[in-house]
Amino acid sequence: MAYEIVVLTNMAIAVLFALSLNVITGFCGQVSLGHAAFLGIGAYTSAMLSKSGVPIVITFAPAMGMAALIGLVVGVASLRVRHDFLAITTMGVVFLFTGIVRKQEILGGEIGISGIPAPDFGRVGLLATSLLCVLAYLLFTIWVRRSWAGFAFDSISEDEDTARLLGINVPKFKLFAFVVGTAGAGLAGALYAHQVRFIGPDSFGFVESISVLAMVIVGGIGSIWGVILAAAFLSALPQFFQVIDDYKLLVYGLLLFGAMRFAPEGIDGLLKKIFRRRAVK
Amino acid sequence: MLFFDLCIQGVIQGAIYALIALGLTLVYGLLRILHVAHAALFTLGGYIGVIVTNGSGSFLLALLTSMLIVGVVGMSSYTIIYKPLLNRTPLIALIASIGIFIASEELFRIFFGAYGLSYTNPPLQGQIEILSGVSLSHARILVVVLAIGLLSGVGWLAINTRVGIAARATVIDPEMAASSGINVEMIRFGSFFIGSAFAGAAGVMVSLLNNLVEPTMGAVPSYKALAIIVLGGLGSVRGALVASLALGIIESFGTIYVGHLLDRDSIAFAFLIMVLMVRPQGLLARG
Numbered sequence: 001m002a003y004e005i006v007v008l009t010n011m012a013i014a015v016l017f018a019l020s021l022n023v024i025t026g027f028c029g030q031v032s033l034g035h036a037a038f039l040g041i042g043a044y045t046s047a048m049l050s051k052s053g054v055p056i057v058i059t060f061a062p063a064m065g066m067a068a069l070i071g072l073v074v075g076v077a078s079l080r081v082r083h084d085f086l087a088i089t090t091m092g093v094v095f096l097f098t099g100i101v102r103k104q105e106i107l108g109g110e111i112g113i114s115g116i117p118a119p120d121f122g123r124v125g126l127l128a129t130s131l132l133c134v135l136a137y138l139l140f141t142i143w144v145r146r147s148w149a150g151f152a153f154d155s156i157s158e159d160e161d162t163a164r165l166l167g168i169n170v171p172k173f174k175l176f177a178f179v180v181g182t183a184g185a186g187l188a189g190a191l192y193a194h195q196v197r198f199i200g201p202d203s204f205g206f207v208e209s210i211s212v213l214a215m216v217i218v219g220g221i222g223s224i225w226g227v228i229l230a231a232a233f234l235s236a237l238p239q240f241f242q243v244i245d246d247y248k249l250l251v252y253g254l255l256l257f258g259a260m261r262f263a264p265e266g267i268d269g270l271l272k273k274i275f276r277r278r279a280v281k
Numbered sequence: 282m283l284f285f286d287l288c289i290q291g292v293i294q295g296a297i298y299a300l301i302a303l304g305l306t307l308v309y310g311l312l313r314i315l316h317v318a319h320a321a322l323f324t325l326g327g328y329i330g331v332i333v334t335n336g337s338g339s340f341l342l343a344l345l346t347s348m349l350i351v352g353v354v355g356m357s358s359y360t361i362i363y364k365p366l367l368n369r370t371p372l373i374a375l376i377a378s379i380g381i382f383i384a385s386e387e388l389f390r391i392f393f394g395a396y397g398l399s400y401t402n403p404p405l406q407g408q409i410e411i412l413s414g415v416s417l418s419h420a421r422i423l424v425v426v427l428a429i430g431l432l433s434g435v436g437w438l439a440i441n442t443r444v445g446i447a448a449r450a451t452v453i454d455p456e457m458a459a460s461s462g463i464n465v466e467m468i469r470f471g472s473f474f475i476g477s478a479f480a481g482a483a484g485v486m487v488s489l490l491n492n493l494v495e496p497t498m499g500a501v502p503s504y505k506a507l508a509i510i511v512l513g514g515l516g517s518v519r520g521a522l523v524a525s526l527a528l529g530i531i532e533s534f535g536t537i538y539v540g541h542l543l544d545r546d547s548i549a550f551a552f553l554i555m556v557l558m559v560r561p562q563g564l565l566a567r568g
Contacts, residue, residue, distance in 0.1 A: 031372060077554070080561045084315060084371070088511040089557055091504060092550035099547020206504060210379055217376050250387035256380030261365060264373045 005123050006195075007239055012130035013191050014235030018215040018227050019137055020184025025213065026222035027145065028177035029157025030078065031087040034094035035212050038067040038182040040204030041097070042189025044107060047116045047199055056119050056194055057129070063190035064183040071182025075175045082160070094209050098201040112200025119194050130191050137184050141224060149176060157222070218259050220268025229267050285415060287533045293421050293490075295529025296428035300483035301502050302509040302521045303432065304355070304476020310452040310516035311469055314363055314371055317378040320503035321385035322358070322477045326351045326484025327494035328389065331398045340404040340489075347485045348478040355477020356470050382503060389496035397495030405489065424486045431479055432522065439518075448472065452516065505546070508553045514563025524564055528552070 021035045042063040049059040074093055081089050101107050108114075119126045144150055152173045155163040164170050193199050211234070219230030237255075238248055263270050301323055308316040326347045333343035362381055366374045405419040439445035450458040451468045459465045483502075488494040509528055513520025528549055535548035543551060556564065 077558060081557055082561075084309075084313075084515055085511055085557060085561060085563075087315070087375075088507055089554060092508065092554045095504070095546045095550040096543075096554070099544045099550075100542075102544055103542055214376055214379070217372065221372070247387065247391075250384050250391070253380045253382070253384030253387065257362070257377045257384065258380075260373050260377035260380065261362075264366065264369050 002123060005127050007236060009123070009127045009130050009191075009195050011232045011235050012127065012134050013188050013195060014212075014215070015228050015231040016130070016134045016137055016191070017185060017188040017212055018219070018231035019134070019141055019224070020181045020188060021212050022181075022216050022219075022222065022224065022227045023141055023144070023184065024177050024181035025216055026227065027141075027150065027153040027157065028174060029153070029160075030174060030177065031083070031213075032090040032181075032209070033087050033206070033213065034074075034090035034092070034097075034209050035181075035185055036204045036206070036208035037094040037097035038071055038185035039189040039192065039208065039212075040101070040199075040201075041067045041070055041182075042186030043193040043199050043204065044101070044113070044189075045186070046190035047113050047193040048107075050117055050194065051113070051115070056117075056190075060133075060187055060190050064186040067186025067189065068179045068183035071178045071185075072175060074182075075178030078178070079171050079174060091206065091209070094204070094206055098205050101201045101204075108200070110201065112198060112203075113193075114198045116193055116197040116199070118197060126191070126195060130195075133187055133191060137187070138224070138228075141180075144180065145224070149173060153177060214256055218256070218266050220266030223266065223268035226266050226268030226271070282415060283537075287537060288530065289415070289417065289421075291530030291533035292526065293424050293529070294533060295526035296425045297483050297487060298502075298505065298509055298525035298529055299432060299522050300428050300479045300486075301506045302513075302525050303435070303518065304473075304480050305506050306510045306513070306516060306518050306521040307472040307476045309510060310518070311455075311472055312363060312367065312374075314374045315378070315507055316363075317375065317503050317507070318358060318362065318381040318385065319355075319476070319480055320499035320506065321382050322351050322355050323480040323484040323487075323502050324385070324389055324494070324496070324499035325354060326481030327488035327498060328393055328398065328484075329481070330485030330488050331400055331494050334404065335398075335401050338402075344482060344485050347481045351481030351484070352474040352478035355473045355480070358477070359469060359473045382499070386496050386499065393494075393496070395496065397493050397498075399492050399494075400489070403489065403492050420486070420489045424490065427482060427486065431482065435475060436518075444468075444471070501546070505549060508549055512553050512556055512563055514565050517563065517565050520563055520565030527564075 017039055021032060024030050024032050045066040046059040046063040049062060050056050074090070078086055078089060102110055121129070152163070152168050155166065155168060156170055156173060160170060215231040215234050216227050218234065219228070220226035237252065259266070301319070305316055305319050308314060308319070329347040329350055330343045333346050334340050337343070362377055363374055366377060405423060407419045408416045409419065409422065410416040439449060447458065447463045448468050448471070450461070451463060451465050455465055487498065509524045510521050512528065513522070513524035531552050532545055532549055535543070536545050539548065
């Protein structure tokens with residue numbers, strides 16, 4: 001049973017992480033290749049605090065705050081660049097993050113931080129906490145999507161220049177998306193740190209940033225339910241593939257390619273297609 | 282002498298970056314796609330170089346075979362990966378490309394083993410003393426000579442031949458080019474061939490400098506080359522070359538002087554972000 005709980009907790013954290021990127025990339029249309037940096041910021045903040053004796057649940061707030069603060073800085077910088085330039089700038093952010101962490105003694109440097117205290121409410125408690133966090137963030141993003149901000153996001157991701165022309169304050173909404181998204185990643189990071197209880201710079205690199213972006217795109221850019229399904233599926237994939245461990249990444253890579261080649265609208269698009277066909281019949 | 286050493290180191294690294302980045306810039310200019318799988322072609326080039334040299338004993342033959350095969354594989358990557366996705370948002374092609382890159386690293390590992398291959402008898406190891414106290418191996422000199430030769434060759438083609446003019450026209454406006462009777466598809470194939478062949482050459486040279494090819498050797502170029510073409514101004518060939526050289530030199534000085542604060546990759550990206558904050562369109566972008 002312990003094993004299933006670990007797998008489920010990992011899935012919940014991945015879903016939260018993917019939902020947070022979905023706000024930036026899905027809703028607001030701003031590509032980020034560096035989202036794992038904010039997972040890392042949350043994880044490090046939470047780990048440092050809980051190692052110095054702060055109760056775990058209380059570390060969630062500073063973890064989110066720290067990630068959102070740096071997310072705001074990155075957001076302000078990102079206002080200057082667009083499209084592919086933005087993608088590469090955010091990619092730079094993740095390399096800067098791991099590069100800086102690697103060289104800081106206080107953050108454990110190359111070796112990372114180990115011995116992060118186990119949550120006092122146990123493994124099941126952590127799973128429940130993670131699920132609660134996912135639910136809260138999910139409801140919040142649904143609310144955002146339906147609010148005025150959701151419409152503004154839509155118009156920015158469709159056509160930024162037209163949105164500007166319509167008098168939408170584009171920088172304000174972009175920064176809002178960055179803050180909401182990076183805060184979510186920070187929360188996921190705090191949960192992650194206490195789930196694995198060991199973090200190092202390699203846990204938050206470019207590869208992790210790519211895999212979370214893959215979850216959002218395989219799910220269907222901007223679709224909340226598609227992203228949840230894709231994140232749950234892709235994060236549990238390595239467990240299914242235990243049998244073919246040697247070819248895990250080969251299958252993962254081909255799957256990404258295949259999904260883009262044959263179902264570029266993602267899971268969301270596939271589901272819609274199936275339901276539409278039924279409706280016609 | 283440290284200063285001089287670092288400059289040389291930077292120029293050599295810059296030459297390798299330039300060979301890799303050229304293909305990426307050409308592809309971006311034509312298709313507006315960030316071609317991450319390009320780095321897999323670089324690794325493939327390295328493997329072919331080592332295998333052919335060890336088998337035949339001729340490094341020149343290995344270099345040429347590698348460029349030819351990698352060029353052809355590059356062309357087929359256009360047909361297989363990108364052509365069906367041209368009408369989608371570029372993000373889709375980017376993820377597909379990343380998928381292929383991840384899968385290819387595994388394929389190299391499965392076919393050639395996880396520990397990499399080395400030259401049984403590494404060629405071009407002789408040293409030349411270019412200044413008192415500073416000597417360079419033939420291999421390192423060849424990297425720079427090869428890069429200058431190949432890149433100026435392409436530059437000459439682009440400026441002086443009809444094909445070159447057609448290629449430049451296609452980059453500026455594919456539809457107008459097509460309606461002027463240019464075969465846009467052929468230009469794309471040609472660009473993929475040249476860009477991939479150069480990446481293959483870079484792979485062979487890096488395998489010679491390190492005397493090692495391993496499945497993961499494409500990992501660093503895969504993102505570093507993206508940084509370079511963005512730094513240069515996306516799609517600008519001249520910008521990419523300037524950026525390659527600049528990045529090579531900055532990295533070699535940076536690792537010595539600020540290496541205790543930042544590692545090599547983050548120096549490159551710190552520089553990238555600083556440049557983009559001042560010039561969001563890159564160093565040498567048109568308009």
